[in-house]
Amino acid sequence: MEDRSRNGLPGPLGAEGGCISIGEVLGLYGELGAESLEALTNVRQKPVELKRNQKVFSLCEGRADIFVVKEGWASLSHATSTRGQDICNVFMPGDIIGMRESFFESHDIVILSLTHCKLEKVSVDDLHALFKTNDEIRKAITSYVMVNDNITIERLRSCTHHRSEERVAHFLLEVYARFNFKGLLNSNVFSFPVTQDIVGELLGMTSVHVSRCMTALEQKKLIRKTRSSIKLLQPEEMARNTGFDRDFIYGHICLG
Amino acid sequence: MEDRSRNGLPGPLGAEGGCISIGEVLGLYGELGAESLEALTNVRQKPVELKRNQKVFSLCEGRADIFVVKEGWASLSHATSTRGQDICNVFMPGDIIGMRESFFESHDIVILSLTHCKLEKVSVDDLHALFKTNDEIRKAITSYVMVNDNITIERLRSCTHHRSEERVAHFLLEVYARFNFKGLLNSNVFSFPVTQDIVGELLGMTSVHVSRCMTALEQKKLIRKTRSSIKLLQPEEMARNTGFDRDFIYGHICLG
Known part of the structure; x- marks a missing residue:
């Protein structure tokens, strides 16, 4: 079934999934010149693969991890002591999980893979460093957060x-x-x-x-x-x- | 009844309402030094007073107006052709109406005063100019938008x-x-x-x-x-x- 959802449909996910990168995604939200794209390529990243129904707790020193979704679907909950793990959003290829949460202390998140998922874990520190120094990247990230809040x-x-x-x-x-x-x-x-x-x-x-x-x-x-x-x-x-x-x-x- | 809601309660609105300013409000969301506060004082502003149940359409050249609420309560709807004027938020003293909408084209808003309201209409152009040039103000505004999106x-x-x-x-x-x-x-x-x-x-x-x-x-x-x-x-x-x-x-x- 996972294979079907990735490859069975005309074109999109399976075909393009391989090349979805943080730079490509942010480029949809703000213009990024060659220098900014280059800077984003140098951000530390690590591929993460999840089987269906796996849970990832992201409780990284008060800042949530950031994951670019390359393939598959995942849901996000906020982990708090006072409530259950209420699902508050779903993410599809080309989304960034944990982007807005990374700006807040104590926004711990729980990711649950709804299908087989290929994610790219992106270094929060590196990305936030660019947010501070690179105007284009800052605008693209801010725009990413605001546009996705529009959805909410x-x-x-x-x-x-x-x-x-x-x-x-x-x-x-x-x-x-x-x-x-x-x-x-x-x-x-x-x-x-x-x-x-x-x-x-x-x-x-x-x-x-x-x-x-x-x-x-x-x-x-x-x-x-x-x-x-x-x-x-x-x-x-x-x-x-x-x-x-x-x-x-x-x-x-x-x-x- | 309006007088009661403003003055009948211990302390807050009536007493402090007079001094709520854009600088004071943004200062809650990010540190503003003397220079930034001074710059905000120089933003063009105009007091607006609304009786209960008055409607204000804000369709300012593709950018919604911005209003600081000094006294009273108001609701906000988005004005679109395809839907009615569904109320999607309420604002109280110390809130800024239209702040996030000012970043989008075609986010026209309709404000309805729920009580007698004292607002301060703030120049969008002036505020956005500061957003571009003043780091502290940019951070405070971004934080304002993100924190209020948390509420949503x-x-x-x-x-x-x-x-x-x-x-x-x-x-x-x-x-x-x-x-x-x-x-x-x-x-x-x-x-x-x-x-x-x-x-x-x-x-x-x-x-x-x-x-x-x-x-x-x-x-x-x-x-x-x-x-x-x-x-x-x-x-x-x-x-x-x-x-x-x-x-x-x-x-x-x-x-x-």
């Missing part, structure tokens, strides 16, 4: 203002927009190996309810679904129904 | 993982923490002139349901409530029940 803000709006079916539709549009922004799609089909349990946890619904909503969306001919992929049949209509606004998330950012 | 992340977690009663309790703890962080409280009582309608909209519940949860919290002797204020009787127990973590929101930020 949109998801909160959706979860508090929509009925369940629109909530699920909105989330699928979010995932679609995230893939698209990264240039990882050339059709309306995307890999979606996230279980209904986890979708439910992200959106505040039971997995049974998620399943019903998916079926309803299928019956309305808005989506087509296989075990590990989703095809959006009418993304524009879904966006209208849910108020999903790609520009709100990825609209131009002005960090000067 | 926490609220999303609460709304997706909690039953309604804990959701309401979590939101009251959020407001309490926001007041406390600003040094605007010296007891467990805070002004809370936000209607149950709006609390419902923020948390994805009906106002009737919000009302029931408030009553349940009162019956459990966790809060005491008047028309426009809330007293937290056992904030620690409430935090345990809801996993509310002040440090997650306001924990030290490392922008170097």
Whole structure:
């Protein structure tokens, strides 16, 4: 199944997964010249491979580790004593896990691999050193954090203002927009190996309810679904129904 | 009623409201030396006073206006063609409305005053010019945005993982923490002139349901409530029940 989700779909993850790097990812969020890209190449990195359902606790001296996702999907929870490990986000290829958390003390994170994952562990110290000295890199990182916070803000709006079916539709549009922004799609089909349990946890619904909503969306001919992929049949209509606004998330950012 | 919410409570808003400035507010989020504070004093500003229930559309050439809240409460919606004006946040004295939106093109905002409000409209151009040239101010603004995004992340977690009663309790703890962080409280009582309608909209519940949860919290002797204020009787127990973590929101930020 992991192989399927990596290689079974037209083009994206399997094909491009190998070349996703911290420089490439940050370059989507701010212009990086040759010098900045070079500096990012010199940041200490270490490949990490996770089997499905492995947990990684990142409690690195008060600063979370940073991982670039090259292949696969992972979820993130915040590890605290006062609450369980509530999943608060999922990450796909081209995302950076722990970027925003690395700016806070005591934002310990727990990563759970939802599929087989290839990650690149990036030295927090090296990256933060560049954040301090390199304007382009600082802007790209700041933009990365703010744009990804837009996703959270949109998801909160959706979860508090929509009925369940629109909530699920909105989330699928979010995932679609995230893939698209990264240039990882050339059709309306995307890999979606996230279980209904986890979708439910992200959106505040039971997995049974998620399943019903998916079926309803299928019956309305808005989506087509296989075990590990989703095809959006009418993304524009879904966006209208849910108020999903790609520009709100990825609209131009002005960090000067 | 507006007078009561401003002056009837021990100390905070009425007493301190007069001196809340952009420099003071940003100073909470990053160290500002005399020079930076001086520079902020020179930013063009204009006092704006709103009666209760007034709407302000901020569509300033692709960049939202920025308002420091000196007195009163206001809500914020994003104005888009594809969705209604869903309220996505509320602002209290010591907050800055439109700060994060000013970094994005086409993040138009609609401000609705929930009480009589005294705002200070701050020149976006001047503030962004300082963002580009003054390190301390840049760090304070970045930290402001990231810390306030923490609030959204926490609220999303609460709304997706909690039953309604804990959701309401979590939101009251959020407001309490926001007041406390600003040094605007010296007891467990805070002004809370936000209607149950709006609390419902923020948390994805009906106002009737919000009302029931408030009553349940009162019956459990966790809060005491008047028309426009809330007293937290056992904030620690409430935090345990809801996993509310002040440090997650306001924990030290490392922008170097």
